[in-house]
Amino acid sequence: MAAAVSPQTRPREDQTPKKSPTEPNVLNVVLGNLQIKPWYPSFYPEDLVGRKAERLYVCECCFRYSKELMPYLAHRRVCPLKDSPPPGTLIYQTADQSIYEVDGEEHKLYSQNLSLFAKLFLDTKSVFYDVTTFRYYLLVLTDPQTTDRQVVGFFSKEKMSWDNNNVACILVFPPWQKRGLGQLLMGVSYELSRREGRLGGPEKPLSSLGRKAYLAYWSDSICRTILSNPSNRSWTVDQIVQQTWIAPEDVVMTLSETAMIIPNKLPDGSVMLVRGKIETWVRAHETAAATPAIDRTAFTQNFRDQKHELEAKR
Numbered sequence: 001m002a003a004a005v006s007p008q009t010r011p012r013e014d015q016t017p018k019k020s021p022t023e024p025n026v027l028n029v030v031l032g033n034l035q036i037k038p039w040y041p042s043f044y045p046e047d048l049v050g051r052k053a054e055r056l057y058v059c060e061c062c063f064r065y066s067k068e069l070m071p072y073l074a075h076r077r078v079c080p081l082k083d084s085p086p087p088g089t090l091i092y093q094t095a096d097q098s099i100y101e102v103d104g105e106e107h108k109l110y111s112q113n114l115s116l117f118a119k120l121f122l123d124t125k126s127v128f129y130d131v132t133t134f135r136y137y138l139l140v141l142t143d144p145q146t147t148d149r150q151v152v153g154f155f156s157k158e159k160m161s162w163d164n165n166n167v168a169c170i171l172v173f174p175p176w177q178k179r180g181l182g183q184l185l186m187g188v189s190y191e192l193s194r195r196e197g198r199l200g201g202p203e204k205p206l207s208s209l210g211r212k213a214y215l216a217y218w219s220d221s222i223c224r225t226i227l228s229n230p231s232n233r234s235w236t237v238d239q240i241v242q243q244t245w246i247a248p249e250d251v252v253m254t255l256s257e258t259a260m261i262i263p264n265k266l267p268d269g270s271v272m273l274v275r276g277k278i279e280t281w282v283r284a285h286e287t288a289a290a291t292p293a294i295d296r297t298a299f300t301q302n303f304r305d306q307k308h309e310l311e312a313k314r
Contacts, residue, residue: 022123025052029120030072032060032150036174038120043128060150061086063113086110086138086151091303092188094295098140098149099188104131104156111136114154118171124207133159134168139185141176152176155185157192164200166193170210180293186217187293194245201247217293218246218254223282224292226275235273 024038026049035055042049042056049056049067057072058065061081066072076082087110088102104111111131119128139153153172158165166189172181193200202214225243226235240251255261260277 024120026056026120027053028055029117030055030057031117031173034060034175036120040120040123042116043119044116058117062110063117065113065116085149086140088136088138089303090300091137092294092298093300094298096142096144097184097298098142100138100140102136102138104134104136108132114138114151115156118154118169121174122169122171135159137185137188139172139181153181153185155189157189161200161203163203164193164198165203166190166198166200167202170202182213183217183220183293186214190221190245191294191296191299199241199245199247201250214250215254215257218244218250219258219281219285220293221246222251222254222260223278226273226278227282 022040024041026038026042026044029036029038042053044056044065049065053067056065056067057069059072059075059079061076061079064075064079066075081087085098086100086102087107088100090098091101092099102111108131111134112129114136115128115131134156136154136156138151140149141152142149151173153170153176155170156168158168161168167186170182170185170189172179172185189202202210206214221244222240225240226232232239237248237251240246241248244251246254255273258281260281261273
């Protein structure tokens, strides 16, 4: 699975002293008024971008692109999304954060351009053009003073995943990383799973950095669940799964990685969760376990009422 939610996902230059297939062929990308250094090679059409580009201009509203400044500036003045929200359906909204659900088949060009831009910061992303079988969930930040909107990240998921994956690709754009926005996207993906009645998780295998990001989300969710139920003195993996909608194998891995369980199994084959270890882990990691990644009441009324089309009609 492709995942990038922290600036540490960028390869260290001292680890790649020689040119390699992962060396960016677009040296700088301009997104609106921001200039960003790509991390990985682009898959933009060579006949439009060239084999190597010093600078690529990308519209911050619709993600259309140009290697020439003047056409880019001309497009920004007339972009259909300049004064409008992103395409798709608003499903989640707080004072400054919104999530829009975009159907890759209905908004094919937008989804393709978004995917091509995302590839600049994802090593393993492989779907750029065949987007019709995916949905995209765009994270939009709104400036409270100017009301300007900006898509700052997204995750995608297959409309029908035989493995019940709730995320195929997840990315927070570099200028907005390290703000907890990746946790928000993960929280929305699991809330969608809960509403659809489909137990799942991110597409595997995870990259090392994707695993680290998900481990942070899973540990927060598990800690919050256990600490918010002080009367429950014992927990089974199934009970944690029912509360969090995290897959059993991910629950077990998280408990093991964070040393929240006693290593030796009990005579009946079970393991013991140690509440003191959980509390110590929460303090040591300054985790936001007390605060959910999402506000469930922020989902729009229409979205709360619907069964999410065919996915829930199993």
